[in-house]
Amino acid sequence: MASITLDNLGKVYPGGTRAVGDVNIDIADGEFIVLVGPSGCGKSTLLRMVAGLESISEGEVRIGDRVVNDVEPADRDIAMVFQNYALYPHMSVRQNLAYGLKNRGTPKAEIERRVKEAAEILQIGPFLDRKPRALSGGQRQRVAMGRAITREPAVFLFDEPLSNLDAKLRVAMRLEIKELQKRLRTTSIYVTHDQLEAMTLADRLVVLNGGRIEQIGTPLDVYRRPASTFVASFIGSPAMNLLDAKAVPHLPGTAHAGTIGIRPEDLSLAEDGLIEMNVMAVEELGAQRLVHGRTSGEAITIALPSDAPLGDTLKLGFDRKNLHLFSRDSGARID
Amino acid sequence: MKRTIFNNQLLPWLLLAPQLAITFIFFIWPAGQAIRQSFLREDAFGINTSFAGLNNFQGLLGNAQYLNSMKVTVIFAVSVTVLSMGVALLLAVAVDRMLRSSRVYTTLLVWPYAVAPAVAGILWWFIFNPTVGIMPYILDVIGYDWNHNRSKTDAMILVVIASAWKQISYNFLFFVAGLQAIPASLREAAAIDGAGPVRRFFDITFPLLSPTTFFLLVVNIVYAMFETFAVIDSTTAGGPAQATNIMVYKVYFDGFIGQNLGSSAAQSVILMLIVIALTVIQFRWVEKKVEY
Numbered sequence: 272m273a274s275i276t277l278d279n280l281g282k283v284y285p286g287g288t289r290a291v292g293d294v295n296i297d298i299a300d301g302e303f304i305v306l307v308g309p310s311g312c313g314k315s316t317l318l319r320m321v322a323g324l325e326s327i328s329e330g331e332v333r334i335g336d337r338v339v340n341d342v343e344p345a346d347r348d349i350a351m352v353f354q355n356y357a358l359y360p361h362m363s364v365r366q367n368l369a370y371g372l373k374n375r376g377t378p379k380a381e382i383e384r385r386v387k388e389a390a391e392i393l394q395i396g397p398f399l400d401r402k403p404r405a406l407s408g409g410q411r412q413r414v415a416m417g418r419a420i421t422r423e424p425a426v427f428l429f430d431e432p433l434s435n436l437d438a439k440l441r442v443a444m445r446l447e448i449k450e451l452q453k454r455l456r457t458t459s460i461y462v463t464h465d466q467l468e469a470m471t472l473a474d475r476l477v478v479l480n481g482g483r484i485e486q487i488g489t490p491l492d493v494y495r496r497p498a499s500t501f502v503a504s505f506i507g508s509p510a511m512n513l514l515d516a517k518a519v520p521h522l523p524g525t526a527h528a529g530t531i532g533i534r535p536e537d538l539s540l541a542e543d544g545l546i547e548m549n550v551m552a553v554e555e556l557g558a559q560r561l562v563h564g565r566t567s568g569e570a571i572t573i574a575l576p577s578d579a580p581l582g583d584t585l586k587l588g589f590d591r592k593n594l595h596l597f598s599r600d601s602g603a604r605i606d
Numbered sequence: 607m608k609r610t611i612f613n614n615q616l617l618p619w620l621l622l623a624p625q626l627a628i629t630f631i632f633f634i635w636p637a638g639q640a641i642r643q644s645f646l647r648e649d650a651f652g653i654n655t656s657f658a659g660l661n662n663f664q665g666l667l668g669n670a671q672y673l674n675s676m677k678v679t680v681i682f683a684v685s686v687t688v689l690s691m692g693v694a695l696l697l698a699v700a701v702d703r704m705l706r707s708s709r710v711y712t713t714l715l716v717w718p719y720a721v722a723p724a725v726a727g728i729l730w731w732f733i734f735n736p737t738v739g740i741m742p743y744i745l746d747v748i749g750y751d752w753n754h755n756r757s758k759t760d761a762m763i764l765v766v767i768a769s770a771w772k773q774i775s776y777n778f779l780f781f782v783a784g785l786q787a788i789p790a791s792l793r794e795a796a797a798i799d800g801a802g803p804v805r806r807f808f809d810i811t812f813p814l815l816s817p818t819t820f821f822l823l824v825v826n827i828v829y830a831m832f833e834t835f836a837v838i839d840s841t842t843a844g845g846p847a848q849a850t851n852i853m854v855y856k857v858y859f860d861g862f863i864g865q866n867l868g869s870s871a872a873q874s875v876i877l878m879l880i881v882i883a884l885t886v887i888q889f890r891w892v893e894k895k896v897e898y
Contacts, residue, residue: 322794322798323797323798324794324797343797344797344798345797345798345799345800345801345802349798350798351794353794353795354791355789355791357792357794357795359809359810360814361813370799370801370809371798371799371800374799374801374805422799
């Protein structure tokens with residue numbers, strides 16, 4: 272159990288490329304933090320800096336009260352689940368689970384006990400004597416998690432652990448990871464590019480873009496009050512409509528904003544609607560129907576109930592409190 | 607996949623003919639000759655030839671020189687294999703750890719493979735030449751009197767180094783490829799699991815490299831036993847006092863210098879059997895057993 276502090280953390284590669292900069296995060300003991308962002312935003316680099324697999328060029332990483340900048344990965348009291356699982360292919364599942372404990376000179380009986388416990392929690396008991404290649408993707412994923420829990424570390428680090436699984440299994444494993452973390456109360460940092468995964472898992476989200484933090488907050492905070500146009504477009508599916516304020520001139524109280532944002536689910540059909548939309552395509556999702564089109568040349572999407580009437584043009588209304596206004600220059604939120 | 611059917615019965619044979627001709631003229635025919643001759647006894651002038659049965663083979667197995675040659679071959683082959691694979695693995699691990707400029711090193715390290723065995727032999731013969739060589743001069747400083755013309759041990763060391771040197775390049779390439787096929791995340795996972803660099807190498811890297819290692823083991827033994835003729839011939843010519851007379855060199859020496867064709871042929875047949883055995887091991891083991 273430990274808190275983690277990232278203090279002005281930065282990574283500059285030899286040659287001058289900056290991967291990460293000015294990262295400040297205080298992670299409470301037992302908290303589940305998700306780092307989310309598009310590929311190349313530095314989220315994996317950040318995680319690997321916490322793990323000790325990547326050197327730290329600026330700032331500090333503290334686990335508990337200890338600065339770990341120069342501490343070997345093995346001595347940071349962390350466990351990591353890799354995207355490709357990184358199971359040792361020549362060892363049985365049991366040996367995979369026990370390897371970290373064996374290296375630390377844990378007594379045999381204790382190793383036995385912890386492996387059994389982890390196997391029980393993750394329901395991998397029947398596979399203990401198999402080699403990883405004889406397991407399915409989901410089972411390998413469980414073994415990778417098992418290897419992390421047998422160690423009983425202070426911190427779990429997850430590097431896109433579900434991205435190699437098929438969609439159905441991913442949803443199931445997502446829930447299991449959440450339950451497991453709640454049960455073990457181990458401080459966790461989880462990296463993903465999937466905003467839905469991020470929303471469902473996180474106690475707090477950290478949205479990264481171009482190596483910098485765009486916003487930190489609970490999933491609902493970030494969803495309801497995105498701090499920038501980037502966060503607004505990245506979090507939430509379907510993505511928020513971002514309209515140039517000049518292109519839609521009829522909206523009252525938006526004169527000072529550069530960009531106006533409104534979520535597709537916050538738009539509704541209205542006789543006297545201020546926005547007129549030319550329908551271009553319709554996606555049927557079953558419970559919902561997503562209508563894509565244009566208004567004054569800007570792309571716009573609306574989520575409607577599946578029985579809503581359709582036409583070539585729709586009049587759209589909205590509640591003023593659901594508008595998000597962003598500055599023209601920086602893209603930052605204006606309140 | 608589309609299958610092409612030749613209506614012409616002759617064409618496939620014509621297309622295969624060049625390879626079949628080469629195989630027959632350079633492999634099957636000489637092998638057949640060797641087997642035939644190994645059962646014959648011929649005088650030095652090739653006038654009288656008589657059937658000798660298994661006499662040639664019996665003569666060999668009771669011959670102290672031949673048994674010595676077998677022992678020398680084993681020592682030589684094992685030394686060359688261990689030295690060339692050991693050094694190659696060390697270099698490969700070093701290159702694998704290096705992020706930049708590994709391409710330059712790799713290119714430089716591969717060059718020796720392009721050197722002909724006879725040239726490699728001469729090269730090392732010069733370096734270790736007791737009169738003009740640089741190594742005996744250096745060894746003299748630390749008080750070692752090097753002379754591979756007199757000392758059996760020195761001669762063996764010389765041919766082992768000269769033979770292993772060339773093979774290091776080849777082994778190195780395979781080891782580098784093998785190392786790069788091991789995902790970095792495995793070593794990272796092991797690092798987090800508390801294994802230091804040495805432990806990581808022996809617990810993770812080396813076991814995962816075992817298919818490469820076993821393949822190279824067979825290739826190197828075959829190389830040391832059969833392809834080092836030129837190195838031996840250009841450095842020690844089997845001497846001093848038979849100390850470096852490996853089996854394949856003895857075949858040549860007894861047959862073409864000693865003119866004892868029957869015995870030489872019998873030795874060839876024994877070598878042939880060894881090659882067949884090694885090939886079987888390679889196919890049976892490398893293809894199937896060494897996996898994880």
